Amino acid sequence: MTGTRRKDTRQRILDTALELFLERGYDQTSLREIAERLDVTKAALYYHFKSKEDIVGGLGDEAGRRIDELIAWGREQPATLATRRELLSRLNAALAENAPTLRFLQENQAALRRMQSAETFKQRMHGLGELLSDPDWPLVRRVRSVSALFTVYFGTFAMEELDDGTTAEEKRAALLQVAGEQLLAADQEG
Structure with a gap:
């Protein structure tokens, strides 16, 4: 179950980041904004991706x-x-x-x-x-x-x-x- 949840969270991050990148542009989107849109902490985001480049x-x-x-x-x-x-x-x-x-x-x-x-x-x-x-x-x-x-x-x-x-x-x-x-x-x- 944990592996599935981790995969789902990772996919949610990718989907949300893509949404923001398309809305605002890559350079204008921060990791903080991605975390806020997902309603997670930056630490939770960093668990899956260390940077925008990783995303x-x-x-x-x-x-x-x-x-x-x-x-x-x-x-x-x-x-x-x-x-x-x-x-x-x-x-x-x-x-x-x-x-x-x-x-x-x-x-x-x-x-x-x-x-x-x-x-x-x-x-x-x-x-x-x-x-x-x-x-x-x-x-x-x-x-x-x-x-x-x-x-x-x-x-x-x-x-x-x-x-x-x-x-x-x-x-x-x-x-x-x-x-x-x-x-x-x-x-x-x-």
Whole structure:
């Protein structure tokens, strides 16, 4: 029971910190404010996280866990067009599930550069790129395949800013469609 309660408290801290970071900004949010919002002492907060950087690391770990699972899944699959499409579909779902955290991380890159999370992000993107491409393919085919990844990932943030009446689901579906077309074009070049 104690382990579950500790995990629940840790998750409450992460959720509350993210809420405050999105409302006020990372630099404008203090550990004291997070503790106050949670109605706990700073000592209770320090038991789980020693700093705001630790909290951000926890947020990044939460979002990154899904990507790591996706990479592990992809490595177990045959290197086919169907697998590459499914990989992007699963990535699209993971991005939707972790949208608030990923938006925070995307919007606060300057403040977060000094943390290890930037290098971990780079490694994850590299891992996804390796699953979508093959080093033996011609350059244009590799570019098309990796472009499909960037269409889904970075397109999610770009499309979020568009206020054109389409829903988030419609935008994600359109991004996935375009990424699929890129994968198909790359596959036809082989």
